[in-house]
Amino acid sequence: MTGAGSAAGNPVAAEDIVAFVYAEARLLDECRYEDWLDLFAEDGRYWIPAEWDQADPVMQPSLLYEDRFMLDVRIRRLRGVRTYSQKPNSRCVHVLQQPSVEAMDDAANSYRTWTPFHYVETRGDERDYFNGWARHDLMLVDGTLKIRLKRVDLVNLDAPFGNIQLFM
């Protein structure tokens, strides 16, 4: 995913970063969770804060703050034959506003985007609707963009939710 940037002599171009965010959401919508996990850097994290304007993922309550290992556990569980909360399976759809590129720092190897989104997770006859902002902190690993941190802030993060089993 470094085509345009490489052509211009930069490590990565803004349109590459935007394309990455769209492609990431599409993998989730297509239930390709294993491929999605491959987008994370080795020490990458996926974070859903539980407080507004939250500063710290571990000293303040988060709904979710997990490393690749725990995300792998989640995915393996989703595929498990004795995972009864996935009988029937859940599906999801992401509708993204065009990602805004917030930072492009080649020296620090840090590329950040901000993306308002609508998200629907459905299972059987039920459909849950979520809205918020996704922040991607990306980095290049061997010339390929990877997720250092995906942070998902829900607009109604203080409301009670039922099961959220997939990934926003």
Add this chain to the structure above:
Amino acid sequence: MQAPYSRYRNNPDAVRALVRPREVHRDVYIDDEVFELEMEHLFANTWVYAGHASQAPEPGDFITCEIGGKPLLISRHTDGEIYVNYNRCAHKGTRIAGEASGNAGKMFRCPYHGWAFRTDGSLLSVPLRKGYDGTGFEDMPMGRGLAPVKNFRVYRDFIFVKLNDGGPDFEEFFGDSLSTIDNMVDRSPEGRLILEGAPLRYMHRCNWKMLVENQTDTCHPMVAHESSAGTAVKVWKETGRNDRHPAIELLAPFTSTYKFYEEFGIRVWPNGHGHTGVTNSIHADYSEIPGYWEKMVDAYGEARAKAILGEIRHNTVYFPNIMVKGPIQTLRVFQPLAADKTLVESWTFRLAGAPDQLFARTLLYNRTINAPTSIVGHDDLEMYERIQTGLRASGHEWVNVQRLYEEDEELDTTVVVNGTSERQMRNQFNAWVRYMTQDMDPAAAAMNPAAAAGAERPVAR
């Protein structure tokens, strides 16, 4: 055919008939009238958790909550004490505090007509007061201020409320079960807990009692959580890593064997309280937090510190609707909203004077196990919702609670039993019947022929 107006209202015999020694009728989980009566009787006759005093440390601080469907306002007054009032303006009924918590300053001012109340609930002022001169204002109850809740108790900063006057006092109701709260507080080197962080809020489309029963159900983890904890352990083994992963440390004990749970024991107390994990528990083998032991020894001496930290109780149910985990410093409130709807709020405490890492572990536990994003929570909620719909089936109308039942079992005693016993569930239903019927008026049943006819056993749906 027209449905009977009422089967259970003012009909204590019909309510009693819902609970047998080894089984309970499905109506306790699915019947709307039973739910209404729980709000009116059970949640008014028992001491119900309302909040923690550390949420309102300064004068003017307040928190709001609902008990038995009734809005309450808990505030810290200028005298430094906690007061509990109904959250309803004495004038027209406006809910006077609109937020879950905050600071009211010197007074609560009703946003509708500006009636003002001191932070103990007493009336401070009424705009255009002369309009009430000569109208007998002073004789009206509203002239005194917000309606107070008389029966409340702040025990080691835990605020419990009993809306009705009858029934046991606080000490008699809880008895020795308070030892779990004591232990959680004593785990602070300063003997003080600070409620910190937003609660994780999780909506359940099931009856609240299923959640309470699940707290001492030790025969489900190895089955229901095979998909979460079981998968986590399996994937961890595949990595070949031999360090400790903080989340695995919390999840792996959920895969413990039946033998482990049988041996760790359940202690039941009178009035529906009880706990799992008497001699051992899933919280027994956590990593040491650097610096904590030294602080505990400084505060309590080695022997006492060892005794405090050696108490590793698993889940303590305070009847009717909270669960406390002393060793992990969490409190879950199972808030009933309807017969088939329950809001679970999971709160976290910081141990005053203890290292930050302990609070970090409390937060990790809460999001890993109690969040709507928790894989363990997903397993449990799926079961509750399947029960809520499964109970509509014909054939069996009763739900079984007879594991390790003993003939002529004497409830309302303190005893330690096999950890896979369902005795704590039976204990809860014994208390449930008592506090449901305590203030029911059987004489009123005479006014209600449908209720009288249903007295012998529940009417089939």
